[in-house]
């Protein structure tokens with residue numbers, strides 16, 4: 001059974017993960033408008049992963065006898081100054097999400113809610129990867145600078161990312 005505070009905070013995280021998906025879809029549309037299909041692909045895969053994250057929270061709340069409350073999802077930005085600027089914002093966004101996950105862990109510890117704490121550990125690990133992935137692209141883009149050839153090399157690399165649907169255990 002979830003406490004009122006835990007249920008409210010987990011519901012807020014459903015919304016935050018849905019917003020993440022929306023943000024990355026908007027970045028997908030931005031990159032498509034620049035004909036950077038590899039960048040667009042990376043963001044499309046990321047948007048799908050965020051939906052998986054949202055559903056993990058959704059299902060967990062329901063499994064613990066809680067009530068899922070869906071709120072309005074904020075509209076994301078539509079334009080960025082450059083591919084680097086978009087990925088810098090993606091990295092900042094992931095750092096913010098990490099902070100939110102850690103706050104949820106803090107609540108679970110305060111409440112001695114061990115089941116929620118165990119559930120959240122998957123997200124603690126996932127956020128290390130989320131930050132590493134977005135920061136990795138930021139670093140590459142900083143290295144290539146304004147060189148058109150470099151941008152297209154990164155585009156080819158990002159085109160290789162594929163979405164892997166989670167198994168029941170993941």
Ligand code: OFO
Pocket residue numbers: 017020049050053093094097127130
């Ligand atoms: Fe759900 O990890 Fe990114 O936002």
